[in-house]
Amino acid sequence: xxxxxxxxxxxxxxLMYRVSVEWGLPLDTDGTGTDFLTFLMWTTANxxxxxxxxxxxxxxxxxxxxxxxxDLIENSLVERVIVEDGRAVGVVARGTEYRANKLVASNADxxxxxxGLVGExxxxxxxxxxxxxxxxxxxxxxxxxxxxLYEAPDYSxxxxxxxxxxxxxxxxxxxxxxxxxxxxxxxxxxxxPKPAAGVWVNSLWDPAQAPKGRHSATGWYFLxxxxxxxxxxxxxxxxxxxxxxxxxxxxxxxxxxxxxxxxHKLYTPDQMERKVMMREGDFxxxxxxxxxxxxxxxxxxxxxxxxxxxxxxxxxxxTFPGGGVHxxxxxxxxxxxxxxxxxxxxVDNQRSY
Amino acid sequence: xxxxxxxxxxxxPPVADLEVRRHGVEYVRPDVQMASVFDxxxxxxxxxxxxxxxxxxxxxxxxxxxxxxxxYDEAHGFVDLLLGTLMYQPxxxxxxxxxxxxxxxxxxxxxxxxxxxxxxxxNEFLDQHFTDDRIKAHLAFHGAVCSYTNDVKGxxxxxxxxxGKINNWHLCVGGSHRLAHALWRDLAQHGxxxxxxxEVERILVEDGRAVGVRLASGHxIAARKLVASTVSAEQTFLEFMDESVVGEELxxxxxxxxxxxDWSLFTVHLAMSAxxxxxxxxxxxxxxxxxxxxxxxxxxxHLDSDWxxxxxxxxxxxxxxxxxxxxxxxxxxxxxxxxAILRQFAPFALADxxxxxxERMGRWYGHRCIEAWRxxxxxxxxxxxxxxxxxxxxxxxxxxxxxxxxxxxxxxxSLANMLDQRPLPELGQYRP
Ligand SMILES: Cc1cc2nc3c(=O)[nH]c(=O)nc-3n(C[C@H](O)[C@H](O)[C@H](O)COP(=O)(O)OP(=O)(O)OC[C@H]3O[C@@H](n4cnc5c(N)ncnc54)[C@H](O)[C@@H]3O)c2cc1C
Ligand SMILES: Cc1cc2nc3c(=O)[nH]c(=O)nc-3n(C[C@H](O)[C@H](O)[C@H](O)COP(=O)(O)OP(=O)(O)OC[C@H]3O[C@@H](n4cnc5c(N)ncnc54)[C@H](O)[C@@H]3O)c2cc1C
Numbered sequence: 001x002x003x004x005x006x007x008x009x010x011x012x013x014x015l016m017y018r019v020s021v022e023w024g025l026p027l028d029t030d031g032t033g034t035d036f037l038t039f040l041m042w043t044t045a046n047x048x049x050x051x052x053x054x055x056x057x058x059x060x061x062x063x064x065x066x067x068x069x070x071d072l073i074e075n076s077l078v079e080r081v082i083v084e085d086g087r088a089v090g091v092v093a094r095g096t097e098y099r100a101n102k103l104v105a106s107n108a109d110x111x112x113x114x115x116g117l118v119g120e121x122x123x124x125x126x127x128x129x130x131x132x133x134x135x136x137x138x139x140x141x142x143x144x145x146x147x148x149l150y151e152a153p154d155y156s157x158x159x160x161x162x163x164x165x166x167x168x169x170x171x172x173x174x175x176x177x178x179x180x181x182x183x184x185x186x187x188x189x190x191x192x193p194k195p196a197a198g199v200w201v202n203s204l205w206d207p208a209q210a211p212k213g214r215h216s217a218t219g220w221y222f223l224x225x226x227x228x229x230x231x232x233x234x235x236x237x238x239x240x241x242x243x244x245x246x247x248x249x250x251x252x253x254x255x256x257x258x259x260x261x262x263x264h265k266l267y268t269p270d271q272m273e274r275k276v277m278m279r280e281g282d283f284x285x286x287x288x289x290x291x292x293x294x295x296x297x298x299x300x301x302x303x304x305x306x307x308x309x310x311x312x313x314x315x316x317x318x319t320f321p322g323g324g325v326h327x328x329x330x331x332x333x334x335x336x337x338x339x340x341x342x343x344x345x346x347v348d349n350q351r352s353y
Numbered sequence: 354x355x356x357x358x359x360x361x362x363x364x365x366p367p368v369a370d371l372e373v374r375r376h377g378v379e380y381v382r383p384d385v386q387m388a389s390v391f392d393x394x395x396x397x398x399x400x401x402x403x404x405x406x407x408x409x410x411x412x413x414x415x416x417x418x419x420x421x422x423x424x425y426d427e428a429h430g431f432v433d434l435l436l437g438t439l440m441y442q443p444x445x446x447x448x449x450x451x452x453x454x455x456x457x458x459x460x461x462x463x464x465x466x467x468x469x470x471x472x473x474x475x476n477e478f479l480d481q482h483f484t485d486d487r488i489k490a491h492l493a494f495h496g497a498v499c500s501y502t503n504d505v506k507g508x509x510x511x512x513x514x515x516x517g518k519i520n521n522w523h524l525c526v527g528g529s530h531r532l533a534h535a536l537w538r539d540l541a542q543h544g545x546x547x548x549x550x551x552e553v554e555r556i557l558v559e560d561g562r563a564v565g566v567r568l569a570s571g572h573x574i575a576a577r578k579l580v581a582s583t584v585s586a587e588q589t590f591l592e593f594m595d596e597s598v599v600g601e602e603l604x605x606x607x608x609x610x611x612x613x614x615d616w617s618l619f620t621v622h623l624a625m626s627a628x629x630x631x632x633x634x635x636x637x638x639x640x641x642x643x644x645x646x647x648x649x650x651x652x653x654x655h656l657d658s659d660w661x662x663x664x665x666x667x668x669x670x671x672x673x674x675x676x677x678x679x680x681x682x683x684x685x686x687x688x689x690x691x692x693a694i695l696r697q698f699a700p701f702a703l704a705d706x707x708x709x710x711x712e713r714m715g716r717w718y719g720h721r722c723i724e725a726w727r728x729x730x731x732x733x734x735x736x737x738x739x740x741x742x743x744x745x746x747x748x749x750x751x752x753x754x755x756x757x758x759x760x761x762x763x764x765x766x767s768l769a770n771m772l773d774q775r776p777l778p779e780l781g782q783y784r785p
Contacts, residue, residue: 051550051570056549056550062537063537066538066541071377072377075527075684094684208552274687
């Protein structure tokens with residue numbers, strides 16, 4: 001509603017709808033207008049690309065950990081949080097027990113942490129109820145297509161504004177705000193929407209992402225939650241959806257023919273669920289709705305990152321403020337941990353937060 | 354993606370010095386290390402346990418089995434000496450080596466090692482000592498997988514070392530990048546910094562001294578003491594520095610005379626819902642648990658004619674080798690699913706179309722490799738192959754520009770390019 005009140009150009013409204021939903025602000029939910037005004041507007045035009053791909057950021061964080069003497073144990077599923085006398089004292093990962101010196105902090109979502117790793121027997125009835133009531137998606141469920149291209153897309157509308165060919169993020173396949181809204185509502189209600197996407201051609205800015213003279217593009221489709229489709233339906237989506245999207249893309253950028261595509265793949269929510277345990281493919285590890293947002297995230301009693309198990313903290317996207325590459329969940333969790341255990345504060349004097 | 358078989362584990366000093374296990378590397382040494390399945394329905398397994406290997410060979414030829422055992426014992430006994438003198442110290446010349454071997458009295462003390470080996474091919478070595486075609490084929494195949502081509506003169510000299518570690522093949526749990534991460538962690542914990550995803554474009558030279566590098570981003574990194582390059586001689590001396598700095602003579606030598614392998618590797622990576630069930634188990638059931646399986650190279654002649662075809666830039670009828678990592682690493686795939694790697698010896702550039710031809714041939718050749726596997730493991734129907742991707746020789750060169758012409762050994766493996774001759778005599782002691 002706020003978008004409709006503030007903007008009259010249909011094109012702009014369509015774009016704002018889309019960006020809004022990407023950041024977890026559903027179109028039809030009361031109360032999200034404030035977030036739109038306070039949160040979304042200032043992130044506009046601050047979008048950045050990590051040279052070499054986002055894993056470069058993960059690598060930099062890994063290196064920072066190594067330098068501090070942190071051990072990362074890779075390739076090991078945490079099976080259990082060890083609770084003794086009501087206190088979290090370690091974890092079991094791939095059969096090996098690791099004892100905690102001070103605390104256990106879990107980046108897994110609140111349900112997985114409490115019900116999967118801790119176990120109901122260590123929890124109060126209220127916490128079991130709350131954890132069970134925590135819901136995933138459809139707010140942050142995406143599919144990621146990847147295209148290896150000979151040429152970068154050359155849009156017909158470049159005649160109107162040539163900058164479109166050098167735009168970082170381009171919404172492709174929506175006729176206007178109504179179409180965008182329908183698309184989003186389809187995905188949210190478990191229906192496969194018509195193919196349309198936000199796309200970006202990283203190789204335009206980062207030559208490391210494609211061989212010389214070639215390009216790579218990725219994008220986002222909004223897709224239904226993983227459990228809305230069967231395994232074979234998802235397999236079918238992977239087989240066909242990119243192809244259908246290419247038709248829409250070619251209509252706007254005539255050089256986006258099949259011949260221009262060297263290879264392509266689609267990464268779907270069910271795969272994300274399997275690969276990184278993002279339940280339902282929800283990258284915020286929990287639906288964005290007022291009763292799971294802000295001080296209610298993941299639920300009121302757990303909103304300050306500490307659980308009712310002594311020494312067990314939550315630090316992942318199911319806590320405030322949610323998913324996204326901003327590290328705020330972990331940062332805030334550490335502030336709480338630092339206060340509880342008398343550790344150094346992360347706030348340095350150059351910065352007030 | 355590439356270095357799947359780690360064969361120097363617990364032999365190479367850096368494994369211990371850099372404490373790779375403390376840094377999270379887990380190694381598995383599969384009990385059935387390797388196997389060959391042959392067209393006659395037989396199969397030969399090499400086990401971590403050398404007694405079992407000898408028994409398996411005895412099914413083919415008791416004499417050869419006994420010879421193999423003596424060769425293994427001798428080579429294994431020399432492994433330390435060979436590693437110490439040949440690998441883990443700056444290189445000797447062939448002359449010095451010959452002299453050292455003579456002083457050591459190698460001809461009297463050893464049945465298999467001899468100075469003569471520097472003039473022989475692995476084929477000749479095998480013909481002198483073994484009789485059974487299939488045993489010879491397996492042993493030659495084993496050399497080839499280690500990049501020691503069986504028909505190249507002089508390579509017999511390194512062959513005993515390969516046999517000495519024939520049962521020391523290890524799998525890095527979670528994939529070989531775990532080893533890279535361990536090395537990285539050791540570096541970082543000792544104050545080093547890895548700059549990832551950054552292309553080095555120049556070596557900065559001042560007054561004839563390397564003083565740093567410049568990245569493609571324009572960022573410069575100054576060297577406190579030195580610059581060490583792990584990439585190819587071509588990149589280092591032709592691309593990173595101007596000829597005026599390197600000198601015309603060295604530039605010309607690097608441009609013309611650095612030798613590269615005359616064959617590369619074509620790979621198919623597979624995700625599967627079944628493990629291969631070979632038709633050979635009637636002969637030896639352990640073949641189903643072999644980590645790496647040679648599919649059908651049944652004589653050294655087979656390999657010889659393949660090399661001939663490959664060197665002419667053509668594709669052979671595939672006889673790939675199949676490695677099923679999930680047999681020994683359950684973390685490589687979800688429960689009930691499996692991964693595999695098919696690897697086929699192949700030319701870098703095709704006579705018809707050069708290396709660029711791989712772009713259109715890759716998928717097709719991948720299919721053919723899978724069909725070749727299916728001949729020996731018919732249960733691997735299309736339904737069981739969930740997905741597969743090829744990694745062609747051209748991909749190797751694209752992804753790793755240091756592997757010039759898809760040369761996965763970064764330099765020809767031949768006597769003329771070994772020891773202090775590698776990559777060129779003037780660069781043989783690690784600096785110009
Ligand atoms: C398709 C897609 C596109 C996105 N695009 C953007 C974007 O452009 N910008 C942006 O800011 N955000 C984006 N996001 C959101 C962002 O990726 C996530 O919010 C962010 O990665 C969360 O970071 P994290 O480290 O907390 O958790 P994750 O990145 O989810 O990492 C959690 C890790 O824990 C592991 N794990 C889970 N359970 C266990 C267990 N029991 N034992 C051991 N390990 C376990 C997982 O395997 C995973 O590696 C996107 C998300 C998706 C899915
Ligand atoms: C398909 C294949 C299979 C193989 N199988 C095995 C095996 O089973 N067992 C085994 O022991 N060996 C195997 N090898 C060989 C083994 O992978 C190599 O010998 C080994 O990786 C060499 O290690 P390295 O660190 O010297 O170089 P590399 O591993 O090649 O690393 C060099 C790095 O430098 C980077 N680089 C190149 N140019 C630049 C630049 N200008 N700026 C910045 N970075 C640059 C590359 O991208 C690469 O990351 C295989 C190789 C291939 C290709």
